[in-house]
Amino acid sequence: MIELVFDPKWFYGKEIIVDVFSVITLFLLTYFSLNYYRLNKNRNYFYLGSAFLMIGLSFLFKILTNFTIQYQVITETRFGFLELIYYTTQPTNVLFFIGFLLYRLLTLIGFYTLYGIYEKQSKQNTFLMLYFILISTYFTRFTYFIFHATSFVFLGFITMQYYSTYLKNKFYRTKVLAYSFVIIAVSQIFFTFATLYELSYLIGEIIQLIGYVLLLATLIMVLKYGKKKK
Amino acid sequence: MARKRSRMDIIVDMLLSIRDKGGEIKPTHLMYKANLSHTQMNSYLEDLINKELVGKINKKDHEYLIITNKGRTFIAKISEMREFEKTFGL
Numbered sequence: 061m062i063e064l065v066f067d068p069k070w071f072y073g074k075e076i077i078v079d080v081f082s083v084i085t086l087f088l089l090t091y092f093s094l095n096y097y098r099l100n101k102n103r104n105y106f107y108l109g110s111a112f113l114m115i116g117l118s119f120l121f122k123i124l125t126n127f128t129i130q131y132q133v134i135t136e137t138r139f140g141f142l143e144l145i146y147y148t149t150q151p152t153n154v155l156f157f158i159g160f161l162l163y164r165l166l167t168l169i170g171f172y173t174l175y176g177i178y179e180k181q182s183k184q185n186t187f188l189m190l191y192f193i194l195i196s197t198y199f200t201r202f203t204y205f206i207f208h209a210t211s212f213v214f215l216g217f218i219t220m221q222y223y224s225t226y227l228k229n230k231f232y233r234t235k236v237l238a239y240s241f242v243i244i245a246v247s248q249i250f251f252t253f254a255t256l257y258e259l260s261y262l263i264g265e266i267i268q269l270i271g272y273v274l275l276l277a278t279l280i281m282v283l284k285y286g287k288k289k290k
Numbered sequence: 291m292a293r294k295r296s297r298m299d300i301i302v303d304m305l306l307s308i309r310d311k312g313g314e315i316k317p318t319h320l321m322y323k324a325n326l327s328h329t330q331m332n333s334y335l336e337d338l339i340n341k342e343l344v345g346k347i348n349k350k351d352h353e354y355l356i357i358t359n360k361g362r363t364f365i366a367k368i369s370e371m372r373e374f375e376k377t378f379g380l
Contacts, residue, residue, distance in 0.1 A: 100371065225378070234378075237378065286374070287370065
């Protein structure tokens, strides 16, 4: 007997709020980056916009995956005269698998694109990296801490780039930008240990939210300062 | 050595020159203020007028160039864009 139920997780609703906030921030950054690209045709704007778009879309897939309907399976097992009836919950595998794969793939490609703006990559390097991202995403689908560890490495390098930009321009806005990325990187450490400690996931989500709030604050400061300066 | 101005830099310099002169300027003054040759200025000006960023008016038998609202919005956008560029180190 199979019964359809929605999975009620204790952090279920709140997690989606954090993700929706991140999506809004990332899509706003995409909008401005691509708008500026239309104005001056500087390819870096296009790559920046594409990177934020991919990370934003990855969050959308994560949200969709969380909405995955789960099956409750009632299994009956007989041990001689004893009959055991137990319930197991299984996700709709195909949706869950595709959603999670796209979430991880787009996140890593997005981070790599962001990193590639500052550390120029040859075409061969790009193909090689995309290949490694693709196979590592596919073959580590059951060991998901590897995905967060990889994200941490990418975010660490991106933070270093923004920090070196800050050392050059000494802008407070760039400092906040570097902070936002270091905070998002730290959240990945907590996600890495989420399977071991339940609280780790919650802390990771809160830290990630702070990171995206700072990222949004950076954008607001840029727009405000730009208006003031004209 | 100062870097060569891009097309965008020149357009912004022209618009800022008009705006900083109270929104209207004589063509010759614009030429000096934006540091352009006569031919260069005419070429850029044609583009700016076609895009409705700049307009022409006649005042006391003199031709003046005026910055339009679209031109002012364009300056604001460019200013934002430059801040964005510096902040993200693009």
